[in-house]
Amino acid sequence: MTAPPKTIVFDLDGTLVDSLPDIIASFQYALESLKLPVPSDAEVRALVGLPLEDMYAHFAPDHVPELCAIYREYYPRNFVKRSRPFPGAVELLRTLRERGYTLAIATTKRTDMARRFVEALGLTSALDHIQGTDGFPHKPAPDVIQRALAALGSEGLWMVGDTTHDILAGRAAGLRTYAVTWGNHGPDELATAKPDEIQADLSRLLEHLPARA
Template structure:
């Protein structure tokens, strides 16, 4: 059965938010745990929900850390967020070809929408599943299941695409095809170990895969 519904993670999959995320973590960690974390230490924090990350750092200050992180993130958001090479053209083409396109992210929905608007991608996505739309975040299948339900899609007709382990696992747990993106800051080998259905070296590879 052919793929008709494509669900994407947002950060580091469609839009480059590396510097925004890293700088927001640096700002927050320096505030609460001064001089304890280097830039390379922060890479492990990219992807999971903020509450899960800050629980490891200061379990008694999770809400305070999230507040500081989000304030810094929003303040610098528009200047640091850009689409990855070829993303806008590829997404536009997929939409014109009739594919159902959705976002499944661990960001809160309003921030995800802002990222889509800043990068010119908002017109192509009418389904956005954010952290505040689910009880259980990725790698639980709930976010992907909600994305499919919004389209009335079946797992065998759906692909979940992302840059992090929890994106691939969430799709696998929901029974969809999966694709990892080789431009992940964590290195393509981290995703290859999870055996996604496909690996994308460039976003345009997606159309080649779908044509097959």
């Protein structure tokens, strides 16, 4: 009998991929195109990680469906203008694969959008499963992580993310949690969610995950 796969689950935006500038620009474009007030980069950034509907509801509650439709048409045509994997991210995925782990994405993006984004960045072959949030509770609920693990028939070991939502979701799904400090939440905010690790690089994750026998 072979042991079930062991999976490391990653958030996408702000964790593996520096995608913020394209997200913010697309978010602002939709408001601008409806001649609505456009929030600053910092104001948008503060809400990134929430579902798109919630983000737009914060600025223009009467126009959420139109704004989401514009964003979803515009963003995929512009989502890799400036977005790139963070330094070391691709190498980390390769090393973990070589060590015998399966790798999944659990993102608040919808699955179709997440797959197109990962494909455009050339990361599809580095991952075993890409799970978006398609009409069920988003992080910090554990659902997106649980669905990724169910799709792979695997046991989850670690959740890696850049916000408290990722950490709370990971713990609720029964995983250990690794917070990275280069994304949307700083170390102090991340600490409030009590992750197992808060790190400015990925070396500790590799220490926790030796090659599988």
